[in-house]
Amino acid sequence: MAVVRDDVMPVRSSDDIVRVRQEVRARAIEIGLSLVDQTKIVTAASELARNTLDYGGGGTTRLEVVQDGGRRGIRLTFEDKGPGIADVELALKDGYTSGKGLGLGLSGARRLSNEFFIESKPGEGTRVTIVRWK
Amino acid sequence: MAVAADWAGVISRHHDEIIKGWLQQLRDDGTLQTGRIKDAELEGECRRMLALVGPELAHGAAHSPLGGELRDMLVALSRSRALQGFTPSETSNFVLGLKLPLFGAIGVDYPDQADVIAGATIEATRKLDRLALLTIESFQKSREEVIIRQQREIAELSTPVVKLWDGILALPLIGTLDSERTQVVMENMLQSIVEHSAEIAIIDITGVPTVDTLVAQHLLKTVAAARLMGADCIVSGIRPQIAQTMVHLGVELNVISKASLADALALALQRIGKRVVDTAGATAAPVEFLR
């Protein structure tokens, strides 16, 4: 899989989340995603960037345009050095929240993506990667 | 292998001959015959690929991942071949046609060194075969994309959203629903709801022989999405077998459903505050809707 474009954005405030959404939208349009697919990836990005901010204490979002043979996609990586997630399986359950959320961020982002990976170590941080293909 | 062939040197010394031989090979294979591609264009492609393949032969190990630029070029080339109507073998012959001229050139540069020639030929054959396979794969993928796109277009064409009344739309589905078609059709329906400001959409599946779990789920999601937009859906014409399958599949169609499109229309009219009455003298059934 070749990386066609690669940007890293900070996630330190709720304004940064807005910027991440806008940037993901621009990339999604660039690779020709349908309106519905654009909306899906932007929504997933919004959820994950918010987790980075709210639970991870801030971090970064990496936006990559990737190419695999003839197809293009967007790969997003949300990374923080926060407290990590002790029980990832539990965190991925619909409705589970340790805060005041609806508990749909992780599980929903997974449904809205074509590929979803999560790595988290308590005390070290969390990295969530999603891919949406054209 | 004691001495490795110097591919870079061979290619630069015999560049023009190789290109010529390669083009001749392609002509003999018939790549140019139908006029789908021009001589000059083909020659440009050969030159570009030779420039990229040189370093690959000189350095890349047989099993290393294919170089990015070469790979991208071949993917793009195969794609355009697929769209222009070439066959898969014509497409892969583009790469394979390079073999003979290359091997001819190496024979000239290493006379009497059979082991060098053999080693280099085997090595180059492996790499070029992989590249040829790549072109076939990409060709296939592009064809599939074309087919998928056409299926989408057909699905859209074959499933018009019709306005039955002010504020009432119907989506008469006919034929087998696969997940792809269902998705296209449903997205169209939601868009039509906005365009017509329709409060009610009737999804009529009288003409649908079977429904699988995925399609049933799409249907349910569409009903849920319509609700979020402020419209209601009525599903009509669910066949007994479909109802049974769905129950067995554990998919509960938790939606308003009516036996026929006519019943659904009657309900829809009632909901928007309209009533159908018999006029004096007429004895026909109140709402008879013919598709």
Added chain:
Amino acid sequence: MDRIPILKMGDALLITIQVDMHDRLALALEEDLTAKIAATKAKGVLIDISSLEIVDSFIGRMLDNIAAVSRMLDADTVVVGMRPAVAITLVELGLSLTGVKTALNVERGMLMIQNRLRGLGDFSGRRS
């Protein structure tokens, strides 16, 4: 800080969300709206989201919260104008907004609120 304007239209309050909402704005809106319902004795709240290109669970929760608070203050909340792509995505996300009523546009939403006031109920008994 910007705030989202709340307009009074008859017995209802109309909020048109036009910007890509950041979090503080959403929280300020919840607060302002609660105060405004109490002050105006409004019987309905229309939230026009036709400009929104996405609704995530944060905005979803805000809509749910507004609906819950309004209900306690005896006002109905109607979310109007959700775009198809947004609706499809919300369903996939798993959000059903069970606490809010929905309408295609502001006029329809207004009609729903008026019907309730006249004791007609909205025609479909749509989700309440």
